[in-house]
Amino acid sequence: SSAPHREAERGGGQQTLERVPLELSTTESWLDPFDWYAEMRENHPVRYDERRRVWDVFRYADAARILSDPMTFSSDPTRATELDLPEPEARGPLFETMLTSDGSRHDRLRGVVEESFRPRSLVPRAPHIRDVADDLLDDVVDRGEMDLIADFAYPLPVVVIAELLGVPTEDRPTFKRWSDTLVETPADTSEAGLEAFARERRRVDDELRAYFEAILDDRRTDPRDDLVSDIVHAESDGETLSHEEAVGFCILLLVAGNVTTTNLLGNAVRCLTAHPDAMARLAADPTLTTTAVEEVLRYRSPVQALVRVATRDVELAGADVHTGDAVVPWLGSANRDPAVFDAPDEFRIDRTPNSHLGFGRGTHYCLGAPLARLEARIALEQLFARVTDVERASTELDPVRSAFIYGVRSFPIRYRAH
Numbered sequence: 017s018s019a020p021h022r023e024a025e026r027g028g029g030q031q032t033l034e035r036v037p038l039e040l041s042t043t044e045s046w047l048d049p050f051d052w053y054a055e056m057r058e059n060h061p062v063r064y065d066e067r068r069r070v071w072d073v074f075r076y077a078d079a080a081r082i083l084s085d086p087m088t089f090s091s092d093p094t095r096a097t098e099l100d101l102p103e104p105e106a107r108g109p110l111f112e113t114m115l116t117s118d119g120s121r122h123d124r125l126r127g128v129v130e131e132s133f134r135p136r137s138l139v140p141r142a143p144h145i146r147d148v149a150d151d152l153l154d155d156v157v158d159r160g161e162m163d164l165i166a167d168f169a170y171p172l173p174v175v176v177i178a179e180l181l182g183v184p185t186e187d188r189p190t191f192k193r194w195s196d197t198l199v200e201t202p203a204d205t206s207e208a209g210l211e212a213f214a215r216e217r218r219r220v221d222d223e224l225r226a227y228f229e230a231i232l233d234d235r236r237t238d239p240r241d242d243l244v245s246d247i248v249h250a251e252s253d254g255e256t257l258s259h260e261e262a263v264g265f266c267i268l269l270l271v272a273g274n275v276t277t278t279n280l281l282g283n284a285v286r287c288l289t290a291h292p293d294a295m296a297r298l299a300a301d302p303t304l305t306t307t308a309v310e311e312v313l314r315y316r317s318p319v320q321a322l323v324r325v326a327t328r329d330v331e332l333a334g335a336d337v338h339t340g341d342a343v344v345p346w347l348g349s350a351n352r353d354p355a356v357f358d359a360p361d362e363f364r365i366d367r368t369p370n371s372h373l374g375f376g377r378g379t380h381y382c383l384g385a386p387l388a389r390l391e392a393r394i395a396l397e398q399l400f401a402r403v404t405d406v407e408r409a410s411t412e413l414d415p416v417r418s419a420f421i422y423g424v425r426s427f428p429i430r431y432r433a434h
């Protein structure tokens with residue numbers, strides 16, 4: 017394909033990374049982007065979107081190659097030459113995290129908390145996670161209906177990550193407002209709308225910073241057995257973490273551990289209500305939960321897209337990508353690629369092998385994957401232990417409006433208590 021038009025008019029400082037491709041701008045297409053992905057994989061596996069000024073990549077092999085080669089495809093968005101990023105002073109602490117770092121800096125940051133997220137470290141937390149799930153279900157089981165998102169899928173992960181970090185779980189409504197603002201795309205794309213959006217984003221950055229600075233201060237004098245204390249400890253040796261990095265760290269863990277897992281649970285129940293046979297099998301045999309969770313991660317991936325920046329001129333499936341170009345591997349499309357998955361559009365709860373890219377791949381492979389898997393397994397086991405005959409209680413679905421997070425904002429269900 018030919019080189020893009022680099023003279024394309026600039027969009028007045030708006031953050032192009034938050035924009036959704038035009039093809040996904042309708043509710044229907046964002047709820048089910050998979051036909052569009054199929055067409056792109058077939059006919060335009062790598063294409064340049066003039067409007068967003070990014071390369072979109074749809075095939076599994078190309079997405080996997082990008083994620084496996086961090087030297088060529090950097091995670092640092094400030095290396096992009098064609099994107100309208102915020103001015104350096106307006107970037108906020110999330111530009112200073114492991115997610116947006118390469119090489120030794122990335123490894124140094126990730127090393128601070130890596131141990132706490134290993135499956136082995138999480139084992140002792142499982143009974144408590146089960147209690148949290150059960151308490152949430154206690155409140156709604158007898159009602160015969162709930163909003164799966166508001167009543168279960170949102171509070172469970174937010175309580176778990178808040179406890180792990182060591183922040184008060186009562187602040188959970190505020191966490192939701194903060195997280196939503198950080199992942200959502202501007203609804204109003206007029207100049208005034210984008211400006212208001214950027215203002216709100218900066219306000220949330222400031223609030224998050226103030227919130228975590230106070231908690232970091234507290235742990236400096238009163239360390240506890242929590243992640244914020246680990247982060248303070250790494251900051252206080254004067255070498256491992258800067259203060260800015262410590263703040264960004266807390267925010268990343270709060271946001272990354274929360275919206276994603278909520279949507280995994282929502283997407284899981286969406287898949288299962290659409291496949292009643294699979295749901296009945298799972299309810300009858302909870303040992304299938306592990307592979308069922310992997311299949312949801314593949315079939316309706318909570319993270320649909322990532323961003324990288326080319327550090328050199330490179331050819332990608334026939335396209336000439338230049339140094340500084342932003343590249344978007346579509347995980348949600350890679351995960352439906354028939355070159356890798358047998359009958360990719362079938363939802364099979366016992367699919368093995370299942371080498372989906374739902375948690376990414378390579379050096380940035382999701383740090384929280386073991387925690388997300390544990391939470392999802394426990395949540396589904398407890399749900400089906402407590403209720404039966406689960407079905408959708410509304411026909412309309414309202415998608416999460418984000419350029420990378422995929423799920424629904426609410427999911428009313430009906431059921432009978434066991």
Ligand code: HEM
Binds near residue numbers: 272
């Ligand atoms: C990274 C997905 C849950 C923390 C990632 C990446 C993906 C992902 C795709 C790779 C990003 C990239 O390569 O640029 C998910 C999904 C989740 C989930 C689908 C739930 C279903 C969690 C949880 C945490 C977490 C519970 C816990 C705090 C992180 C962190 C990174 C990351 C810190 C950055 C890792 C690095 O840069 O080395 N996640 N995630 N995630 N995730 Fe998750």
